[in-house]
Amino acid sequence: xxxxxxxxxxxxxxxxxxxxxxxxxxxxxxxxxxxxxxxxxxxxxxxxxxxxxxxxxxxxxxxxxxxxxxxxxxxxxxxxxxxxxxxxxxxxxxxxxxxxxxxxxxxxxxxxxxxxxxxxxxxxxxxxxxxxxxxxxxxxxxxxxxxxxxxxxxxxxxxxxxxxxxxxxxxxxxxxxxxxxxxxxxxxxxxxxxxxxxxxxxxxxxxxxxxxxxxxxxxxxxxxxxxxxxxxxxxxxxxxxxxxxxxxxxxxxxxxxxxxxxxxxxxxxxxxxxxxxxxxxx
Amino acid sequence: xxxxxxxxxxxxxxxxxxxxxxxxxxxxxxxxxxxxxxxxxxxxxxxxxxxxxxxxxxxxxxxxxxxxxxxxxxxxxxxxxxxxxxxxxxxxxxxxxxxxxxxxxxxxxxxxxxxxxxxxxxxxxxxxxxxxxxxxxxxxxxxxxxxxxxxxxxxxxxxxxxxxxxxxxxxxxxxxxxxxxxxxxxxxxxxxxxxxxxxxxxxxxxxxxxxxxxx
Numbered sequence: 001x002x003x004x005x006x007x008x009x010x011x012x013x014x015x016x017x018x019x020x021x022x023x024x025x026x027x028x029x030x031x032x033x034x035x036x037x038x039x040x041x042x043x044x045x046x047x048x049x050x051x052x053x054x055x056x057x058x059x060x061x062x063x064x065x066x067x068x069x070x071x072x073x074x075x076x077x078x079x080x081x082x083x084x085x086x087x088x089x090x091x092x093x094x095x096x097x098x099x100x101x102x103x104x105x106x107x108x109x110x111x112x113x114x115x116x117x118x119x120x121x122x123x124x125x126x127x128x129x130x131x132x133x134x135x136x137x138x139x140x141x142x143x144x145x146x147x148x149x150x151x152x153x154x155x156x157x158x159x160x161x162x163x164x165x166x167x168x169x170x171x172x173x174x175x176x177x178x179x180x181x182x183x184x185x186x187x188x189x190x191x192x193x194x195x196x197x198x199x200x201x202x203x204x205x206x207x208x209x210x211x212x213x214x215x216x217x218x219x220x221x222x223x224x225x226x227x228x229x230x231x232x233x234x235x236x237x238x239x240x241x242x243x244x245x246x247x248x249x250x251x252x253x254x255x256x257x258x259x260x261x262x263x264x265x266x267x268x269x270x271x272x273x274x275x276x277x278x279x280x281x282x
Numbered sequence: 283x284x285x286x287x288x289x290x291x292x293x294x295x296x297x298x299x300x301x302x303x304x305x306x307x308x309x310x311x312x313x314x315x316x317x318x319x320x321x322x323x324x325x326x327x328x329x330x331x332x333x334x335x336x337x338x339x340x341x342x343x344x345x346x347x348x349x350x351x352x353x354x355x356x357x358x359x360x361x362x363x364x365x366x367x368x369x370x371x372x373x374x375x376x377x378x379x380x381x382x383x384x385x386x387x388x389x390x391x392x393x394x395x396x397x398x399x400x401x402x403x404x405x406x407x408x409x410x411x412x413x414x415x416x417x418x419x420x421x422x423x424x425x426x427x428x429x430x431x432x433x434x435x436x437x438x439x440x441x442x443x444x445x446x447x448x449x450x451x452x453x454x455x456x457x458x459x460x461x462x463x464x465x466x467x468x469x470x471x472x473x474x475x476x477x478x479x480x481x482x483x484x485x486x487x488x489x490x491x492x493x494x495x496x497x
Contacts, residue, residue, distance in 0.1 A: 086339040114437035114440035116443070120451070206346055208346050209346070243343055247338070251366070269476070
């Protein structure tokens with residue numbers, strides 16, 4: 001924190017002031033945590049009978065089943081959305097104008113729609129008895145469109161000379177794409193692709209609303225059917241599972257990004273353009 | 283067409299619900315996000331830690347879970363007089379504030395160090411540096427991502443419909459149960475969302491051209 005846009009390295013007076021503010025802030029944060037703890041304790045949330053159900057193996061098994069269902073929806077949606085994204089990106093980069101138009105309309109439409117509205121329409125209209133597929137297809141359409149934009153931005157961010165040189169040595173269109181552009185673009189795109197997969201993972205929880213028995217839905221059922229309705233203990237168990245899964249994926253994205261930046265073999269295309277697409281998808 | 287005309291009052295109510303939800307949560311999220319960004323760049327370690335934890339937790343929590351917490355947990359912790367609408371605004375604005383915080387922080391970091399150093403060597407105070415030099419430049423880079431975050435907020439507000447708040451998703455649910463063709467409803471709800479999101483992007487494009495400087 002020595003050189004910063006906002007302030008110089010602090011002098012003696014500023015250091016004292018920062019320490020005082022720091023101590024006050026630490027106290028305020030501790031007071032806040034204590035307040036939350038007291039509230040939970042006063043309303044009896046730490047009473048042992050509320051936590052008892054979670055010691056039964058069949059309840060634990062149901063939580064694991066819910067987690068597996070979440071991961072299943074995520075895995076299917078992740079694979080399908082990457083495939084759809086690649087297809088749509090190829091369409092948007094096509095030399096044939098009509099293909100480009102169709103791909104653009106599809107991408108723009110599905111990116112602009114709230115995911116829940118699509119999933120619900122699919123659930124009621126097509127997959128009445130298979131909420132998994134309503135969820136997976138909804139997630140695929142939305143995230144596939146966003147991935148398509150990430151792919152396109154990545155390919156376009158490869159320096160123009162690369163493409164021109166490849167054409168100059170006589171490669172065909174597909175060869176230029178497969179051997180020259182995609183390998184270079186992948187390195188720049190990978191962090192954004194994984195960040196979008198985190199969004200996909202988070203959005204599987206929308207299955208709760210269309211009664212797909214994923215982690216949150218299962219937790220809700222357990223809490224509803226146990227003595228004393230232990231919603232808060234349930235959330236204290238379920239929330240960390242979600243957060244840790246997402247954090248692990250985000251950490252992977254950050255690691256790859258740092259690794260890509262460290263590598264000195266040729267300048268990777270700049271990630272700035274891809275970042276803009278990513279921000280739009282949050 | 284009939285779906286829309288027969289249920290115009292319902293659609294209008296849902297549309298207004300979504301607008302209200304988006305506008306309120308957007309305003310709160312902007313304020314909260316800027317405060318959190320200030321925490322994250324402050325020279326005080328506990329505040330920095332608080333900002334970091336806030337952003338990390340909220341960015342990695344599914345919004346549905348957050349709504350679940352707002353609707354079922356907060357009432358038991360003393361917010362039992364709050365309506366679902368207020369709780370939904372709370373959940374949405376906390377979630378969005380984490381993303382806005384990151385946008386604002388990276389906006390501040392794009393201002394070249396030399397700008398601030400020059401300002402300080404001219405004898406400007408902290409407030410002057412911030413108000414006259416850094417914020418005007420940061421605003422320009424921050425505007426486009428904030429525009430897309432508000433559009434994302436509009437889309438996310440649909441989840442509130444799953445938790446007893448009346449907005450456009452609730453319209454879709456209600457009419458779906460009444461037996462109208464779900465895809466006809468879907469199209470009209472989609473149009474309603476498009477009106478809001480296109481409006482937001484138009485406003486931000488206007489702001490960007492207003493604030494742009496010829497270089």
